[in-house]
Amino acid sequence: MAGCQGGMVNGKPERARDRPEQEELFLTCCREITYSQPVILNKRLKCRSVMITSKKQHAATESRDRILGAAVTLFARQGYGNTGLRELAAAAEVNLAMINYFFGSKKGLLKEILDIFFSGYLEVAQREMAGDDELSVKLDRFIHSAVNYFAHHHDYLLVTIAELPHDD
Numbered sequence: 001m002a003g004c005q006g007g008m009v010n011g012k013p014e015r016a017r018d019r020p021e022q023e024e025l026f027l028t029c030c031r032e033i034t035y036s037q038p039v040i041l042n043k044r045l046k047c048r049s050v051m052i053t054s055k056k057q058h059a060a061t062e063s064r065d066r067i068l069g070a071a072v073t074l075f076a077r078q079g080y081g082n083t084g085l086r087e088l089a090a091a092a093e094v095n096l097a098m099i100n101y102f103f104g105s106k107k108g109l110l111k112e113i114l115d116i117f118f119s120g121y122l123e124v125a126q127r128e129m130a131g132d133d134e135l136s137v138k139l140d141r142f143i144h145s146a147v148n149y150f151a152h153h154h155d156y157l158l159v160t161i162a163e164l165p166h167d168d
Contacts, residue, residue, distance in 0.1 A: 063092070063098055064102045066093060067092045067094060067098065067099055067103070067109070068109075068112065068113065068116075069092070070092035071088055071109050071110075071113060072155045072156055072159060073091070073155055074088055075159045075162075076155035076159050079163075080106075080162070080163045085099055110163060113156060113159055113160075114164065116156065117153060117156040118160075120149060120156075121146070121149060124145045124149045125146070128145045128146075
């Protein structure tokens with residue numbers, strides 16, 4: 001909380017009890033957010049901007065997730081090259097500019113999809129190949145987990161197989 005910049009009212013620290021409609025939100029959200037304006041609540045330093053920041057972060061995360069989900073579905077069904085950004089924005093129910101805001105470009109979005117897929121796959125490999133078991137046991141465990149991972153991430157797998165050779 002060192003980055004807080006005083007939330008003052010008439011030269012005194014602002015208190016949550018001055019805004020009772022927001023008190024519950026302060027109690028539930030303060031630990032998760034980067035703070036900017038402190039508020040004293042139950043003799044502990046809290047922040048006034050929590051409600052705004054929390055809602056903005058949630059909306060941004062939701063929009064980003066919708067873009068990723070729509071992109072994975074459309075790229076898997078139609079291919080990367082056959083999917084336009086306007087179509088993608090409409091499917092994700094976001095403004096076209098949001099795609100560039102979160103991913104920089106259509107290519108950046110594809111890179112994020114590939115990164116997500118390979119990060120998960122690497123996690124499976126590391127988890128299943130760890131330990132002191134015999135190599136054959138580890139490999140058997142890894143193969144079963146990899147097949148399960150592919151089944152649960154089918155669209156990511158399709159995009160990866162189709163687009164990885166074309167990724168620059």
